[in-house]
């Protein structure tokens with residue numbers, strides 16, 4: 001089967017591999033339909049690592065996919081051959097302290113699709129996943145929407161962790177890539193709060209406005225605090241960082257009001273931030289860390305079913321043979337790209 005593997009920095013090649021086989025009674029063989037290119041794939045592509053997670057080449061990336069069930073193990077009941085499925089790329093052990101306390105996403109033995117040292121990615125024609133990772137969406141979603149469930153879960157979970165009532169809140173989002181836009185769409189589905197988006201790229205600000213951001217500013221050309229305080233002199237209740245940039249953390253700290261909350265969804269490529277602790281302490285800002293998602297797949301499927309327009313993030317489609325081009329484009333923010341999809345069939 002066609003399989004895409006990273007073979008070096010900024011190099012991705014198509015190789016031939018045997019189709020995987022079912023190993024356990026709970027396994028499901030899936031023919032991959034379409035795969036979204038994620039910012040984390042791009043970190044591995046461009047830098048060969050995210051923080052301490054380092055790629056050993058060759059390595060297969062990709063974790064945002066939908067597919068059609070081809071074969072099921074003897075004990076599988078959740079799905080059947082022919083079903084369209086959204087896939088949760090996170091495989092947990094089910095028996096560790098984290099799993100037993102309802103935190104499978106921080107499972108001690110968590111294995112994630114397309115994550116170095118864990119599982120090979122889904123940029124290939126067939127994958128095998130345990131049935132608990134498969135969510136049947138035959139009637140509810142199309143294959144593109146099904147593949148976008150995964151990035152949307154990160155938005156759903158970030159908003160859930162913000163743990164607020166979302167009535168008359170003033171909210172900021174730094175970064176209007178797929179994750180920032182996911183947070184935005186989930187917020188808009190909750191209530192009509194006032195949302196400020198901070199994003200340097202014009203076309204992404206435009207998309208944020210189309211998807212409901214009340215204000216969209218360029219935080220490089222304008223001063224985030226100045227522009228925010230002109231509109232909201234009391235500043236913001238809640239800020240999501242979806243950029244992973246130090247400057248966004250600095251700006252976020254400034255635009256939050258005392259008692260505000262900063263939700264850290266973005267991934268800093270070097271794994272570290274510095275905080276202005278004087279301001280953080282004086283304002284008594286709460287920081288919330290987000291680790292992927294927990295129990296948000298079904299909720300996200302429901303949100304898409306109810307009309308969250310996730311597919312509006314998709315700007316490009318590529319054939320598997322053109323994956324190198326797709327990755328280059330996303331890595332270089334070319335041609336107005338937001339979400340690129342690799343379509344296998």
Ligand SMILES: [Zn+2]
Nearest residue numbers: 038039040064
């Ligand atoms: Zn992702």
Ligand SMILES: [Zn+2]
Nearest residue numbers: 093096099107
């Ligand atoms: Zn576990």
